[in-house]
Amino acid sequence: MKSKILRKLCVYAVSASMMLPVAVPVAAAKAPVVSQVKDPFVLHGLNYITAYLYEGDSLQLRSTVPSSKLNRISGSYRWVSNNPRTVSVSSNGRITAKKCTSSSIGKAIITLKKGNWEISKCMVMVKPRIQFSTRTRTAKKGTTLKIQVPDEPISVSCSSSKVTFDLDKNYIKIKCLKKGTATITLTVNKNGTYKDEYHTRKTYRFNVNVK
Known part of the structure; x- marks a missing residue:
């Protein structure tokens, strides 16, 4: 009789121990990766951040971000237009306004990139060519x-x-x-x-x- 009671007590003890929370060792969280460049300078790193051109006009864009910051970014420079049919851009940042598709103003965003970073942007508005006669x-x-x-x-x-x-x-x-x-x-x-x-x-x- 006593042995049966002891067996039951042992079963209850084992069951209770299985229900208790078990501490699981947690791996230490990895420290966040800090970017090489801490200061954001998108939209504020070109000689012009907005340009209004007429059809056929050209303009030279250049970066005004200190070279000490740019040198901390790996990769090569690239100039990109999100609307090359309206505004094209050369490899050295010279933009050219193309012909407008209508009488309305055309728009394009020119972005200077280095590696995977966007350094600066310029919003370009293209207006139809002025029609004015200089005849006497x-x-x-x-x-x-x-x-x-x-x-x-x-x-x-x-x-x-x-x-x-x-x-x-x-x-x-x-x-x-x-x-x-x-x-x-x-x-x-x-x-x-x-x-x-x-x-x-x-x-x-x-x-x-x-x-």
Whole structure:
């Protein structure tokens, strides 16, 4: 009788020991791999981070990231355009605006890479080519010429007091005061808004003959 009771107690003891949690040794977690380059400089490492070009225009991009940082990255340099049909880029960072597919503005992002790292980016906007004639205009004394100008920020200057001018929306009104010839200079995008924002500057000159 006692032996049966002892056997039952042993069974209960073994069962209870199997239900207790067992401490399992855990391997030490690996330390996270720290990148060679700690400072992010994407979008802030080119001479221009935004560029507005017209069809056919070109612009040279270059990195402004210190070489002390770039030398810590292994691999070779690569310039990449995410839309080469709109903006192409050469192996040395010269971008060229292609023909727009419509009257709207084309867009492309140019990325400078080294190895597997993205160093810098530039957003490029491509606008249709400006249509403006520089032919000589002829008018009589006392009359006013009305000439349509590009729908862009512009400045106008004149080489002679024989005419005066006034900007009215997308037109320039030229008053012919005296007989003779005057040269009108029209500059598109004369002043940039930000240092790292590029706007193609266009200059057009034409003569006005007053009879």
